Amino acid sequence: MFRRSRPANAHGFPMPAAPAAKTDVASYLSVNNIEVIYDHVILVLKGVSLQVEEGSIVALLGANGAGKTTTLKAISNLLRAERGDVTKGTIEFMGQRVDQRTPNELVRMGVCQVMEGRHCFQHLTVEENLLTGAFTRSISRADLKADLELVYTYFPRLKERRGSQSGYTSGGEQQMTAIGRALMARPKMILLDEPSMGLAPQLVEEIFEIVRDLNTKERVSFLLAEQNTMVALRFADYGYILENGRVVMDGAAQDLAQNEDVKEFYLGLSTAGRKSFRDVKHYRRRKRWLA
Amino acid sequence: MNWQFFVEVLVSGLLAGIMYSLVALGFVLIYKASGVFNFAQGAMVFFAALTFVSLVERGMNFWIAVVVTLAVMVVVGIAIERLVLRPLVNQPQITLFMATIGLTFVLEGLAQLLWGSQPHGLELGIPDVPIQWLADNANINISQFDVFAGLIAGALVAGLAVFFQTTRIGRALRAVADDHQAALAVGIPLRQIWAIVWAVAGFVALVAGLMWGARNGVQFALTFIALKALPVLILGGFESVAGAIVGGLIIGASEKLAEVYLGPYVGGGIESWFPYVLALAFLLIRPEGLFGERRIERV
Numbered sequence: 001m002f003r004r005s006r007p008a009n010a011h012g013f014p015m016p017a018a019p020a021a022k023t024d025v026a027s028y029l030s031v032n033n034i035e036v037i038y039d040h041v042i043l044v045l046k047g048v049s050l051q052v053e054e055g056s057i058v059a060l061l062g063a064n065g066a067g068k069t070t071t072l073k074a075i076s077n078l079l080r081a082e083r084g085d086v087t088k089g090t091i092e093f094m095g096q097r098v099d100q101r102t103p104n105e106l107v108r109m110g111v112c113q114v115m116e117g118r119h120c121f122q123h124l125t126v127e128e129n130l131l132t133g134a135f136t137r138s139i140s141r142a143d144l145k146a147d148l149e150l151v152y153t154y155f156p157r158l159k160e161r162r163g164s165q166s167g168y169t170s171g172g173e174q175q176m177t178a179i180g181r182a183l184m185a186r187p188k189m190i191l192l193d194e195p196s197m198g199l200a201p202q203l204v205e206e207i208f209e210i211v212r213d214l215n216t217k218e219r220v221s222f223l224l225a226e227q228n229t230m231v232a233l234r235f236a237d238y239g240y241i242l243e244n245g246r247v248v249m250d251g252a253a254q255d256l257a258q259n260e261d262v263k264e265f266y267l268g269l270s271t272a273g274r275k276s277f278r279d280v281k282h283y284r285r286r287k288r289w290l291a
Numbered sequence: 292m293n294w295q296f297f298v299e300v301l302v303s304g305l306l307a308g309i310m311y312s313l314v315a316l317g318f319v320l321i322y323k324a325s326g327v328f329n330f331a332q333g334a335m336v337f338f339a340a341l342t343f344v345s346l347v348e349r350g351m352n353f354w355i356a357v358v359v360t361l362a363v364m365v366v367v368g369i370a371i372e373r374l375v376l377r378p379l380v381n382q383p384q385i386t387l388f389m390a391t392i393g394l395t396f397v398l399e400g401l402a403q404l405l406w407g408s409q410p411h412g413l414e415l416g417i418p419d420v421p422i423q424w425l426a427d428n429a430n431i432n433i434s435q436f437d438v439f440a441g442l443i444a445g446a447l448v449a450g451l452a453v454f455f456q457t458t459r460i461g462r463a464l465r466a467v468a469d470d471h472q473a474a475l476a477v478g479i480p481l482r483q484i485w486a487i488v489w490a491v492a493g494f495v496a497l498v499a500g501l502m503w504g505a506r507n508g509v510q511f512a513l514t515f516i517a518l519k520a521l522p523v524l525i526l527g528g529f530e531s532v533a534g535a536i537v538g539g540l541i542i543g544a545s546e547k548l549a550e551v552y553l554g555p556y557v558g559g560g561i562e563s564w565f566p567y568v569l570a571l572a573f574l575l576i577r578p579e580g581l582f583g584e585r586r587i588e589r590v
Contacts, residue, residue, distance in 0.1 A: 076476065078472065078475055078476060081380075081472060081475055082381075083381060102480065103475045103476060103478060104475075104480040107477065112476070112477070112478070114476070115472065115473060115476055119470050119472060119473035119476070120473070121465070121466045121469040121470055121473060121474075122469055122470070123465065123468075123469050123584050124462070124465060128462055128465075128466075129466075131459075131462060132462055132463060132466045132474075132477055133477050135466075135477060135478055135479050136477075136478040136479075181477055182476075182477070185477065185478060
């Protein structure tokens with residue numbers, strides 16, 4: 001019964017050409033027209049498609065409740081634990097269907113999610129947190145140690161705090177712990193949810209620099225969900241904008257950053273200079289991507 | 292005051308406390324990893340003891356019976372996880388708690404259905420007599436069996452502590468206890484971990500069942516020792532293996548000392564309720580218990 005709210009192409013009409021054209025190039029990660037329903041009743045994603053190329057950073061942008069986190073969780077399949085379900089569409093990683101895999105299998109395949117709000121294991125030390133990240137890999141103690149050192153080279157601050165209970169470390173350190181923990185799984189792709197949440201601008205910058213470093217040196221691809229559009233577009237190669245569970249716009253990061261609508265809706269900039277609040281409200285009401 | 296008598300009371304109290312700890316350990320394991328207060332732990336102890344005793348009475352070799360019972364308990368543990376808890380994942384705590392209460396009755400019934408309901412005696416080969424050397428030299432009477440039980444419990448705890456602190460699975464168990472979602476995200480398979488925890492809890496129940504069965508006989512009343520584990524848990528903290536031990540020691544020692552030295556003033560018989568008073572007082576002062584995990588709050 002909820003299908004009724006879906007766009008016309010759900011009723012058997014051919015898909016618009018754009019996403020089809022993009023799938024010609026074998027994508028690293030491709031999400032094809034997925035629909036996600038929570039608790040059997042709440043339709044959250046209404047046909048989201050996106051591609052991530054190998055070795056790229058792709059930003060998933062949009063306001064609160066647009067479906068960014070849900071998209072990431074659909075890919076990492078953490079949805080099940082929250083009674084969500086992908087009811088339509090497919091998700092492929094390196095040419096394999098992954099939408100029915102467990103999170104454990106996905107981590108083994110190289111897809112690892114860093115959740116919004118860090119979610120460190122509070123009562124474990126920073127180092128123990130990192131070690132749990134390597135759970136899926138059966139490797140020797142020496143290799144484990146080498147991997148720990150690698151994480152510490154990217155996050156020297158974690159080395160200083162390796163023995164502290166992670167619940168008592170700062171927000172920035174927890175974010176680093178969470179990313180470091182994901183790195184310990186030797187992922188091919190990290191799904192990074194809202195890394196800037198609750199952090200000072202300087203720290204946000206630091207975290208994103210590290211993400212870029214990891215991307216270029218360790219060849220880890222990133223799909224990152226961000227509300228901080230300005231920063232995200234600066235570091236990403238490509239961007240998708242979600243609104244109400246649909247992709248409303250996508251393009252190269254520079255193009256999106258130059259786009260007038262993006263500027264106005266998400267960056268709060270406009271060519272007309274400062275407007276009165278009443279004008280903005282009126283203007284916004286008329287001009288929406290989704291009528 | 293006669294110091295020898297005091298030492299006797301204190302030590303026998305501590306050793307009785309270790310026996311409580313054995314039961315409390317089973318609770319801690321499951322609570323730590325899945326946040327479920329497993330009311331059925333007492334029934335598991337009873338189930339294990341009754342199964343073991345019945346096998347031995349049917350002529351099975353002692354050690355083979357231990358191994359067989361252990362296998363049965365592991366299967367029971369995994370079955371509980373599969374059949375009872377897995378379908379209830381994501382349900383509120385109280386639902387899970389109620390499920391374990393139901394489980395208690397099922398296990399009790401099943402045990403008696405299989406093996407009958409008459410009480411059995413259990414002989415581990417360690418007599419419950421005072422250690423001769425101590426009695427001769429210091430005039431202190433301490434039961435050989437109590438010391439044996441203490442050693443077993445000590446070994447079990449040390450083993451579990453090492454397992455939790457240093458192994459990969461142990462670390463994963465603690466991680467799961469902290470944050471289910473994050474554990475899933477780093478690829479720790481929750482179900483596998485829960486099955487392991489229930490299997491280990493089954494093993495602990497077997498050890499506790501053997502000790503308590505040897506001391507009090509294997510009978511239905513064995514299920515009630517779970518109630519004695521409650522004050523131990525409140526004192527020691529629900530999440531701490533060390534807490535279960537220290538809590539057990541404190542409860543054991545204080546209930547015996549209270550009985551002997553305070554009992555006469557109030558007409559005796561305070562041993563059975565003193566631990567609960569102690570637990571109540573503790574709840575007021577330190578609700579997370581001595582070693583329980585403090586809720587970490589950053590400001």
